[in-house]
Amino acid sequence: MRRWFAVLCLFLFEFVATPAQADWRIAETTHFVVYSNLPEPKLRRYAERLEKFDKALRIARGVKETPLGKAGRVTVYMLDDRSDVSDLMGNRYIAGAYMPRAGASVAFVPESSSEESGNSLALSGEMVLFHEYAHHFMFTTWPDAALPSWVVEGWAEFNATAKFQKDGALLFGSAPNYRAQGLLTGNPLPIERILGGAAGKLSGTQLEALYGRGWALVHYLTFESSRKGQFGAYLNAITQDRKTPEQAAAVFGDLRALHRELQHFISKPRINGYSIRAELLSIPPVAIRPLREGEAAILPVRFRSERGVGPKTAPDVYADAKKVASRYPDDPWVQRVLAETAYDAKDYPGALAAADRAIAADGTLVEAHCYRAMTLMAMAVEAKDEKKESWTEIRRTIARANRLDTDDPRPLVLYFRSYLAQRAVPPQVARDGLYRAYELAPQDRGLRMEAATMLVASGKLAEARELLLVLTYDPHASGMGEAAAKLIDTIDAQLKSAPADAHAPAATAVEDASPK
Template identity: 30%
Template sequence: MRRAMSRRMFVTSVAVTPLIDGAAARAGATGDWLHTQSPAFSLYGRVSEKTLVQMARDLEDFDGLLRALHGVDTGPIGRPLPIYLTPRQFDLRRVRPGLVNVLGFYSASVGDVFAVMTTEGGEDQGRWVLFHEYTHHFMKQHAPAAYPSWLVEGYAEYFMTARFKPDVVELGVPSSRIAWLRGAVWSPFDEIVSRKAVAGKRSDITAFYAQSWLLTHYMLSDPERLSRLTRYATAVAGGGDPVALLPEAVGAPFADLERILKRYMTALPGRRIPRPPSGALQLTVAPMPASADDLLLENQRLKMGVPPAERPEVLAMIRERAARYPGDRLAELTLARAENDFGERAKAQALLRGRIAADPRDVEAIQMLGWSYMLQARADRAQAPRLLNEARDWFGKGFAIDPDNALLLFDYAISRRGEPGYPNDNAVNVLLRAQQLAPQVAAFRMAAADALMRRDRFDEAAAMVEPVFNDPHAGPERIQAKQRFEQAIARRRPTEAPTEGDNGAPER
């Protein structure tokens, strides 16, 4: 269970100072990790330069495909999605211990928004996993809604096998799921459609993904079915029963659905569309400091949260590894994160002040220092007003450098909780802006919904949490979001218009 006082609880800064330590790189103290940046992605890879560059190009092509198909205008993309590419499944467990037989995962949690993938199963398999996870990220960014779980996963499965040819893109091509569908006993479709989360026995999870993929494929392959699917998704997003509404959308009762889909599977029509133009990417690959070998993935683990029982061992490990790299930015920020969350907070603050002295525009260090003072304020009520003012001062400095930093906006807004009159217009708009910048983060949605309800804006609050309560990957927030939705619907009244001229900038 997450604990607010013991970990970094929010998405990483939109604009983060590169983790490459300039002095170390110039001295040749580099490790196995490489980094490259494209418009929509920030890729870190312990893979070859050729593989890293090709993955970046493939991802940009895939982003262009999704934008073209969904009518998303080109333009400002926002924070590039960090992706960590490793050659071994073992490395995934450095971020999420306990993972077994997983080739990658996407995390949009209160700690950070990022993905970790392995190429151990081959580059094609790694590419499919990347495409699957990025589809989730894209839909949450550009079309958030309370889609049924089967459609969330079926949609990602459908697009992940996109094949890029010189002039066309092939969609709906056979996936690895078809082998399972031809040889296994299918689960009843009413069970598949009713599922709210991806959990259970491995055989149940496999059935869920495979049958959801085929059902989605079927619904997307015909214009009339696609139209009915759109109406179905809209109705479910508005609170409708995904099971009761499906027969009308499919045009057949549940009793006939397996037979219909097995017949459809024998032909399985694909789709060929003109390939969207690729941008002229000029990618620069830079070596990362040697500290990345020891700490880059561990830093991501800290952002996801460390259970209390594991913290002493993790803190000792981080301290020992960071000591190998005195003056290194990645090492000092990772150590500061661990010390701040479950070590010596004063040591964390000293490290962060040192990083800011070295680079006054280091937004990540500035944000972490402000957050550290917020945690200190919670532990020392007598000094809380002074410490919270100190925190807001740092958030303001960070905002002056990066005004579209979702994390700074969120931190600032929640620092106002407990004050008389919270939330005022500015706090509401700051939370709404943070959520707009990072809509994948359930904590941002929940905080914005809470603020809206406090201002009697119940319809807006209900719409804010809808995408969370059907998310198959959501954790405890899924239940909380459903409860908040029901509370908002029960209490809704005429909405209030936002105050003119209040654009979501923190008040200093």
């Protein structure tokens, strides 16, 4: 059911391959769930480095650790090499992908390593994931910051090149050597357009320049003493003063002078950085286990389903899922994946049966309960079923999922949508729940738009505007960003005539839908 979510992709022009391993394992940390066929020692080291990377980002930016539920973690699928990632994504220039979803954010990255290849200009799988996780960290840490495309991609590139030192410290600030061609062979993107442009309006070579020049700008404005405070002033002008990126660029003064300074910076043989000491990067132990036979067998189907399907691809994915599921009728994860693929293929009886088998095998699977509720909802809508008991059962199923993990945004979203599907006005508890879901998963663009629309309907115009503004500058929001901009124009017109209460309602859990 992933097809409507936007994707953040890292475009590259290099390829490195490594041999495949045999056995699949899962490694779990505070912020990550990693699926890989690496040997256990290598997987443990990889997962530890990811968790230490997150901690280093928090230390470097002064971000406090907050409790994170299981649904808030990023699931990482490590494929054998970059060609596997690009084949899965259907684009030979994609070296890694991050999909920001409520309760199910996922990244696809290659195992291949520039260190192993001996090519210092190549991109390692770790760099890909650091880039993609930097996106996730930015969106969840500063959810209301409206950031132009060069900031989003430049900051991700800045963090992608973080390097662990022999003493365990993590060094930030290294140059992205894999961007050398775009940085050193001319500039197809003028600085005026970088500071005010959107990635969706750029050609392939210009997009490559945006990534490289974005990194250079973030690095230079961070470390250059003569430019101290300008980066923050630029961002504040956009997020607080409601200026356009072009207007905000005035804080940099003469942009041609900035361009010349940037050219000089790019040509320097050595650049500054900063290091987070090893003793500051202590983390909890990593839990690793081998996948069950059924879990491993269904993985190829999971990759395709998680990547996203449409009307043309869903039936084939479902057919492959049925082949695996017939061999593992009692494996809860196999049946959960079968339920998802059946739902996407609109085989609702098949989806319901699979969800019920998954729940019977493991009643703690939140997603199985969610798919059961979604399927019952789809069947009720299709049959134009308006019976009270049908919708009560749907909401009971959602409430069970909510009780299993109150920090999982998906049951909260489903509870709100159940009223829309029923063509009923969502009660306050459902509206509160949707806003709470947004707070739990601000990285999900679709959920952000849905929450903003709900706030507009509730008269919370200023709060809705804040949520929407982020989408207008998001280089990956595409048509959603344009829709957000139009809605902001409508909000601004209404605010001028009658300012509304901008405070969002307090959030609560889903109430049990049992008959009173």
